[in-house]
Amino acid sequence: MTGLSLYKDYKNNDELRKSFNDLATLVFGLNFEEWYKKGYWNDRYIPFSYVAGTKVIANVSVNILKLVINGEIKKAIQIGTVMTHPDYRGKGLSSSLMNMVMEEYEDSYDFIYLVANPNVLEFYPKFGFHPVNEYRYSLSYSPKTSGTSNIRKLDGGNIEDLEFIYNVASERVPVSNLFGTQDTQGILMFYCIYVFKSDIYFLENEDAIVIFKANENQVDIFDIISQKEVIIENVLSEITSATTKKIVFHYTPNYKGMNVHNEVLNSDDVLFIKAKGNNHFPLRVKHPITSQA
Structure with a gap:
């Protein structure tokens, strides 16, 4: 299309960033401004x-x-925030931008990947991506008597708590060595601000931050942020109750001696992968939710 300009990496341009946020709000109901102003973009x-x-x-x-x-x-490169204003759809703009991204990055990275919604599943194979099943990991759990727990609730709206989370995350170990991510603290902070603002806890006994939700008989763990490997049994004993029967991990757990169950994740969103050369994406994994763009 004529009359269009290409801009990239313009986060400090107030006018363009506002327009970017306006489009993200229109398409996804998201606004990145708080994330930017707090310094995590x-x-x-x-x-x-x-x-x-x-x-x-x-x-x-x-x-x-x-x-x-x-x-x-x-x-790796993870692609996200793919969006076009309704007035400009059907003109090949997303394809043009995707081609630019692929040209700039695909020769220098082992993997390029993204998570797509069901409306665009025919789009990404055109660029060499193929869909991969993700898996859901869970554990049948019987609460055990534990010692004194020392849990402090953190607030995703409190700048001191956010800085604490960021500092721990900047030196964290991966949530899983079987399949995990690094250098994703910016994405994590997005989740802490917008998604899990009220679900973040610091376990002082374990020196770990755990993002989780407890609902009746089930505990969903979204991330464990620590600068050393955690003893998962200790973590579970602190965040579960007498009624807990099931733990769901929103990442790929690889804890020794733990009998976890896995099944294909039933989700509308689909993980698409493009690997360079002889790189092989692992089977039966769950991408960590707090580093998913």
């Missing part, structure tokens, strides 16, 4: 956008990170 999140005048009308964003696969570090 870092150089690893890079929007590629078409702009008409001063209005962002199409975007594909890049997240630069590392994957941990069976203990090995792999360079």
Whole structure:
């Protein structure tokens, strides 16, 4: 299309960032401004956008990170925030931006991947992506008598708590060496601010931050943020109650001696992968939810 300009990595341009947020609000109901103002929109999140005048009308964003696969570090790009203003759809703008992203990054990274909603499942195979099943991991659990727990609830709206979380996350170990991520603290902070604001706890006895929800008989664990490996039995004993019967992990657990069950994740969203060379994406894994763009 003529009359459009390409901009990328413009987070500090107030006018364009506002327009980006306006489009994200229109398409996804999301606004990135608080994330930006609190300092967590870092150089690893890079929007590629078409702009008409001063209005962002199409975007594909890049997240630069590392994957941990069976203990090995792999360079990766996660694509997200793919959006086009309704007035400009059907003109090939997303395809054009995707081609630019692929041209810039695909030769330098081991994996490029994204999570797509069901409306666009035919779009990404055109660029060499293929769908991969994710898996849901769960554990039947019988509460055990524990010692004194010392849990402090953190507030995703409190800047001191957010800085504490960020500092721990900046030096964290991966949530799983079987399949985890690194350099994703920016995405994590997005989740802490917008998604799990009231579900973050610091376990002082374990020196770990746990993001979880407890609902009747089930506890859902979304992340365990620690600078050392945790003893999962100790964590579970602190966050469960007498009625807990099931633990659901929203990542790929690899705790020794733990008999976890896995099944194909029943979700409308689909993980798409493009691997470079001889790199192979692992089977039967769950991408950590708090580093999913």
